[in-house]
Amino acid sequence: MAAVILQATGLAKAFGGLKAVDGVDFALRAGEIHALIGPNGAGKTTFVSLLSGRIAPDAGRIELGEEDITALPAHARVRKGIAYTFQITSIYPRLSVFDNVALAVQSQGARDLRAGVAEALGRVGMESLVSQEAGTLSYGHQRLLELAMGLALKPRVLILDEPTQGLAAGEIDGFVALVRGLVSETTVLMIEHNMEVVMDLAQRITVLNFGQVLAQGTPAEIRANPAVQAAYLGTGDAAA
Amino acid sequence: MKAWLFHLVALAGLAVLAAVLPAYHANNLARVLVLAVYATGYNLAFGYTGMLSLGHALFFGAGMFGAALPVTLWGWGGVPVLALGMLAGGVVAGAVGLLALRTKGVSFMIVTLMFAQAGYLTLIWFNAVTGGDQGLVLPGAARRVLGIDLTQDAPRLWLALGIYAVALLLAVALVRSRFGRIMLAMRENEERSRMLGYNPYAVKLKVLVVSGLYAGLAGAAYGLFFGYAGAGFATVQYSILPMLYSLLGGAGTALGPLIGAAAMFWLIDFVSSLTNAYLMLVGVALIVLVLFAPRGILGFVRERWLPWLP
Numbered sequence: 001m002a003a004v005i006l007q008a009t010g011l012a013k014a015f016g017g018l019k020a021v022d023g024v025d026f027a028l029r030a031g032e033i034h035a036l037i038g039p040n041g042a043g044k045t046t047f048v049s050l051l052s053g054r055i056a057p058d059a060g061r062i063e064l065g066e067e068d069i070t071a072l073p074a075h076a077r078v079r080k081g082i083a084y085t086f087q088i089t090s091i092y093p094r095l096s097v098f099d100n101v102a103l104a105v106q107s108q109g110a111r112d113l114r115a116g117v118a119e120a121l122g123r124v125g126m127e128s129l130v131s132q133e134a135g136t137l138s139y140g141h142q143r144l145l146e147l148a149m150g151l152a153l154k155p156r157v158l159i160l161d162e163p164t165q166g167l168a169a170g171e172i173d174g175f176v177a178l179v180r181g182l183v184s185e186t187t188v189l190m191i192e193h194n195m196e197v198v199m200d201l202a203q204r205i206t207v208l209n210f211g212q213v214l215a216q217g218t219p220a221e222i223r224a225n226p227a228v229q230a231a232y233l234g235t236g237d238a239a240a
Numbered sequence: 241m242k243a244w245l246f247h248l249v250a251l252a253g254l255a256v257l258a259a260v261l262p263a264y265h266a267n268n269l270a271r272v273l274v275l276a277v278y279a280t281g282y283n284l285a286f287g288y289t290g291m292l293s294l295g296h297a298l299f300f301g302a303g304m305f306g307a308a309l310p311v312t313l314w315g316w317g318g319v320p321v322l323a324l325g326m327l328a329g330g331v332v333a334g335a336v337g338l339l340a341l342r343t344k345g346v347s348f349m350i351v352t353l354m355f356a357q358a359g360y361l362t363l364i365w366f367n368a369v370t371g372g373d374q375g376l377v378l379p380g381a382a383r384r385v386l387g388i389d390l391t392q393d394a395p396r397l398w399l400a401l402g403i404y405a406v407a408l409l410l411a412v413a414l415v416r417s418r419f420g421r422i423m424l425a426m427r428e429n430e431e432r433s434r435m436l437g438y439n440p441y442a443v444k445l446k447v448l449v450v451s452g453l454y455a456g457l458a459g460a461a462y463g464l465f466f467g468y469a470g471a472g473f474a475t476v477q478y479s480i481l482p483m484l485y486s487l488l489g490g491a492g493t494a495l496g497p498l499i500g501a502a503a504m505f506w507l508i509d510f511v512s513s514l515t516n517a518y519l520m521l522v523g524v525a526l527i528v529l530v531l532f533a534p535r536g537i538l539g540f541v542r543e544r545w546l547p548w549l550p
Contacts, residue, residue: 054434054435073439074434075434075435075437075438075439075440076437076439078434078435078436078437079437083435084435086432086435090429090431090432091429091432092424092425092428092432093428095424095425095428099421099424102421103421103422103433103438104436106418106421106422107436107437107438108437113418149436153436153437
């Protein structure tokens with residue numbers, strides 16, 4: 001089994017009386033594509049926000065490699081190698097595509113900005129749009145730009161929050177191929193609602209429900225799990 | 241390259257004006273240039289980094305009294321007091337920023353305003369030293385910088401131009417640097433910037449200190465150039481002026497604050513010769529600007545013709 005790169009132990013976060021994440025143990029193995037699924041309100045986005053440091057946990061521990069990063073602020077975790085792409089596209093609309101990606105490249109202390117930007121844009125096939133203002137890009141290109149910014153950070157762990165949301169079918173195919181090509185250099189954790197994408201891409205899946213881990217396993221195991229079927233996939237008992 | 245050329249040509253144009261303007265307007269130009277240094281620093285925080293501060297009068301006042309007090313208390317003068325004033329502006333901005341930058345948006349505006357008011361009242365409270373409302377008149381002996389006699393119109397104007405030129409070119413270099421890109425990133429989308437590995441608090445604090453150094457230098461120069469330091473320069477009006485200059489000339493453009501300061505100064509100068517109600521006409525001019533060129537004069541030019549302008 002591959003080494004664990006990111007690990008959460010007993011992670012918990014409540015908003016008022018709502019336990020959004022409730023004692024989650026989770027391990028991400030180096031080099032895998034891991035999908036996080038669950039019904040709306042299951043706590044998926046809260047969970048990855050805890051991992052990336054956007055919000056602070058009430059309890060629990062997060063380790064990157066051997067290092068305890070629970071107390072690190074978000075920007076410091078990014079520098080340690082955890083990149084996060086937002087569920088709602090979050091770019092700099094009034095800056096050029098070049099500047100958007102350059103901000104990610106220079107965050108890594110790269111000497112040659114042009115080369116770094118060209119490489120990241122090349123990965124997502126957007127080299128020709130380098131001087132365009134980001135806000136004028138199509139929605140699909142904005143999603144890809146966000147992904148390019150994540151890649152330019154050269155992360156050890158890339159967290160994608162619903163990356164295919166709002167993309168056309170053709171764009172999704174391209175995206176799947178792109179993410180599959182990343183496994184040699186980074187580890188991917190993605191929240192995804194599109195089951196075709198999940199079953200196609202993920203090597204392992206974690207199912208959250210009411211802030212707790214309902215099941216964990218390979219796509220085949222998850223598909224066969226009756227509890228998951230009842231809670232989420234809408235077949236089995238629920239359909240009967 | 242184009243950007244540097246543009247600003248060098250603008251400075252050359254100012255030098256020509258400095259050489260040919262009649263005494264009255266040459267004196268005004270000196271005032272405008274010093275205020276433009278102040279507004280250029282303000283614009284780094286406001287126009288480029290998105291920090292709307294109402295506390296800059298405190299940094300301007302800190303610079304003015306940071307220069308004036310050593311003159312009246314210990315008989316200092318010249319470059320050391322200019323440097324002290326500049327330093328005072330930066331230190332006070334850093335101290336205010338440490339606390340105020342825990343807030344943002346409207347809260348930041350109010351917290352900085354409160355600090356500035358407290359600073360103004362402190363100047364009044366210690367009127368035995370600061371002169372309070374009366375202020376301090378600076379003796380001619382102290383008003384010599386590098387052998388330049390600041391009681392004379394022409395030398396004063398040339399020194400003002402020299403200081404503005406350095407301030408402008410440093411600002412252009414800053415906003416065109418990698419750090420300048422991070423400043424824009426903070427203005428445009430702070431949360432995204434945090435998730436690219438930048439600490440918003442640290443970035444904004446650095447910019448605020450630079451902005452405070454500009455304000456401090458401008459305050460010190462204003463006191464030394466025109467021979468007077470008064471608590472009136474630390475009132476909220478002097479926080480709003482650089483904002484208006486920036487908005488009028490083009491927030492987030494390097495040369496905008498000078499254009500704004502000049503336009504406002506000469507507009508008031510001209511209109512007040514026609515009517516006592518000159519502020520009303522100034523108000524009308526500002527409304528027209530907001531309606532037809534909301535990004536300011538140079539912002540409008542950049543949008544239409546010069547997209548490469550920093």
